[in-house]
Amino acid sequence: MKILNYLKLNQHPIQLRLEQNRTETFTEVYHAHQGMELLYVHKGIGKAIIDQQLFHIDEGTLVIIKPYQLHHIQFSTSPSQPYIRSLFVFEPAILEEFLSPFPSLYELLQSMCYNKKMNPVLKDEKLLEIENFIKLFERIAAEKSPTELLEQQALFMIAVLSIIKPIWNEAINVIKNSSIQPSTVELIMRWIDENYMDPFELNALAKSVHLSPVHVSSLFRKHVGSSITDYLTARRIREASWLLKTSSLSVKEIGESVGLTNFSYFCQLFKKNVGVSPHQFRKLFS
Template sequence: MNLQCIPDLLHYGNNEDEIRAEFDRRCGHFSMIQNHYHASYELYYLFSGERNYFVKDSSYRIRAGDLILIDSNAVHKSTDSGIPDHERIVLYFSPGYFDRFPADERELLRAPFTGGRPLVSLNLQERLRAEELLISLLNELHTRPTGYRLHVQHMAGELLLLVARASRKPEVSTMPEPTPVQRKVSEIVRHINGHFAEPLELDELSRRFFISRSHLSRTFKEVTGFGFAEYVNITRVREAQRLLRETKTSVTRISEQVGFENFSHFGKMFKRLSGVSPREYRNLDRANRENA
């Protein structure tokens, strides 16, 4: 079976599964609209088309045959590149997926996600093998014969090994040179990531980075896919989630520690981005750990 025989939309698994998959064939122009970060490790493969992809603090132009590997809880967003139509598959691996392997194999398979080099451009041989594995996986999800879940596990594992080996080769370390605008925005994003607990205003950052307020606002959105305030809120809420999971600090104190000057605004932003209130988030995390 080839890719054209796969339906335009094909999803597999839920948040409780160790592996989830999403295939989408999109016509026209498309940009992700939701704020995006999650505990799962994400493997994004572009079958056709071109996209802009922002990960953590850098933006990449990706083309057919490129892989994006996203670490757990890294902020990321895919946006339109100006070229319509694309086909992509995303595989999500839960943190628990890697626990089944011995330490050395676990480190090998997880390294491409955590190594700080999100973009992997495969050579022709690797690309053909990756697409063979992915199309076989999609065919199983489409037809769902007996034992298809076993096949999905096997194909996904083989793909992870292929990517782990490809990402260790010296030639894949060369990335496209970022433009001056991309470098400037990356500097600003790194500043936000390191100073989110402090007041962050467009006017102050425009002076610090020698760029006009309007130009900063516009280019930040163009490069990252996020509005400036949107990205600041995401960064603060993500840190608040970590503190709620890992400490016993009060919710009020956490809101202050992550940079929110108004507790009501913190609660509103947290629920918008997390789907639950801070207290509900902490209680759910405790319940999940107790039931694990």
């Protein structure tokens, strides 16, 4: 699991990575990161794991990822099956400033950030309009100075939000009337999310979903593509990263609060997954 911090958001709070071909360079990893991310798929077939749910994603799909939200994007790529995507990564607070004259879009961004019931994956043919705005932005931005770039990026994001708004509102109505039950794999991830702060017991997890431990492990790996232990580690590291950034708890206390009571092991595991020690990570935000 990686915590990708996009530290340049501190200097450049809106970053657009448009129509990037990731066919040969794409790698799968559980990760979370600073800033909000909108991922638009131009080409490709895969799935996303977000908040203990599995989603199919393909051409014309928009994936909405909240700040420090644990997620895992998977694509099978080949010369005959390319993966091309655009990323829009931004600090919500900065974009909110630009949205102050547009109350309905401001409300939309708030809902995208904080509505926990909403499906984070949107699919609608109207989203194809995003591709037209990308082409227009690339032409305009090429002529702008660095000092004007943030303004142009904000205008681009305002246009994207205006495309998303009717689709989002329609999706909210669908959620209100939905009675879809979670899958077994989603129930497994929910159990981990509710119990990651305690010592892990596979038997207890298996009992909660009425399956054998062997079946639970096999089912999870088949549908998620990783082990239960990998997912549990990712969940713990994600929470530890958030606490390091936002709380005054000591590093030892944070390790204990996420179920890693061995201080040395917590520091070792954190550095292995994040790339820096917990103390170094905290200094990045002090």
